Amino acid sequence: MPRVGLAGLGVMGWWIAANLRKAGHLVAVYNRTREKAERFSKEYGVEVARSPKELADKADVIITMLSDSDAVSSFVGSVMDYVGGKTLVDMSTIHPSVSVKLAQEVSRRGGKMYDAPVIGTSVFAQQAKLTVLLGGPKEGKEAVEDMLKATAQTVVYVGPNGAGLYAKLVNNLMVGVYVAALAEALEFGLKAGLDPNVITEVLSKYTSASPTTAGLKLPKMLNGDYSVQFATKHMRKDLEIIQDEAKGLKSPTLLSSLALQLYRITENMGYGELDYSAVKEVISGKRR
């Protein structure tokens, strides 16, 4: 079994390390603020590395779960002379371009690097139920997948270096907009006097803003098949009703007013009677 070392005992890294320890993989931890690593060591009985180099000395596989591109660049930079024969697995969410450059340098030094960003918050991490989107060299990926299964319910190999991070950003683009829209929809409903429980039930149980809609609309977008399920003109109309009502309610409509403009353009481009998934053509800038 490879010896695993982990750097970054933050909100996520702590639980990932704990799961790897329970599975018998983890031998050492490093954290910039040493007292966190010492607390972890006391609780889980693994060694504390006092520097990135010491972690690299103790481990064959080095996992990083750090804040951002600068943190990962700085950590990987400081172990670059010791990565020969080792595997680096970066679970942080960072710039794919930065990750790819680091992976190339690691490869020149005789090591391997994977980007392995995760979907799921600390609760998922604690329960070993994360989803990992793995990018990196195909050869040898099975060993990395097996090791990650100690902390993830699902590990999906998505392609070469950087692909895991791009897949993660695709997800976060959607989630970032979705949660902001959720806030806007909630406020609109509250201002209209709806019972918060009704709003919660509609948006969590009955809503069509769900993966089912993605499953329905993504093939239409990819194939340019805008045969009508729900017409653009109707989506435009519904968003206009929301704008009209929101005026009286004094409810902010930042995202829904932007969406209305997008569907107006879709309609002006000739897709009024066709499916509203044709908004994809506005985004990609193609004329019908």
Ligand SMILES: NC(=O)c1ccc[n+]([C@@H]2O[C@H](COP(=O)([O-])OP(=O)(O)OC[C@H]3O[C@@H](n4cnc5c(N)ncnc54)[C@H](OP(=O)(O)O)[C@@H]3O)[C@@H](O)[C@H]2O)c1
């Ligand atoms: N939290 C989530 O729900 C979640 C979900 C999915 C993905 N992510 C991603 O996972 C990563 C970690 O998130 P987190 O929530 O665990 O963050 P966090 O709690 O803020 O932990 C960040 C970790 O990075 C270390 N660090 C920061 N800058 C550093 C530097 N320059 N050099 C060395 N170490 C440094 C911190 O060390 P110190 O203890 O010394 O500060 C800490 O261990 C992020 O990229 C985040 O976007 C988070």
